[in-house]
Amino acid sequence: MAELGHPHRLQIFQLLIKAGDDGLAVGDIQRELGIPKSTLAHHIAQLLAVGLMTQERQGRVQRCRIAAGKASAFVNFFVADCCEGLPGIEGLEAGA
Template structure:
């Protein structure tokens, strides 16, 4: 597996959970300003302990960044990382697949 394969697997695995996908989509909608963790929880009606678990998975996959702002934590979507996954998935699009020779 190549490093690009590994990045795509980690990102897609993180987004393969409905709650994490909801968090990520909300952060994408928020844009570069991001949202405070408490705001994310309020928007999604998600307990902070559950949210922390999902944010950790998204951060480990490289899909979000977090910065401390006083007592709060500002969270932003890493849209470049998502763009990289989409580019990876489409990199060989429509190039054709040739049948493999069958052994006799």
């Protein structure tokens, strides 16, 4: 959870979830966030280190994707364990 506590890492995570299986090129993420490449590289390294995303070279492009299993486990933990009992959360636990 600490890794997603930084606004840029959370934005990267959200962008990759929205991108789905296709993922996003690093350049696309950088353009979307408007941050320097070196800063983005640092944030990507942090997300890679904890296993929330993967990265694959496709020619000259580094393609980033959400690590679906780890991301799903995180979301399930967050909703089921952290938010248990909060009003309006009940439907999310069942995948509604």
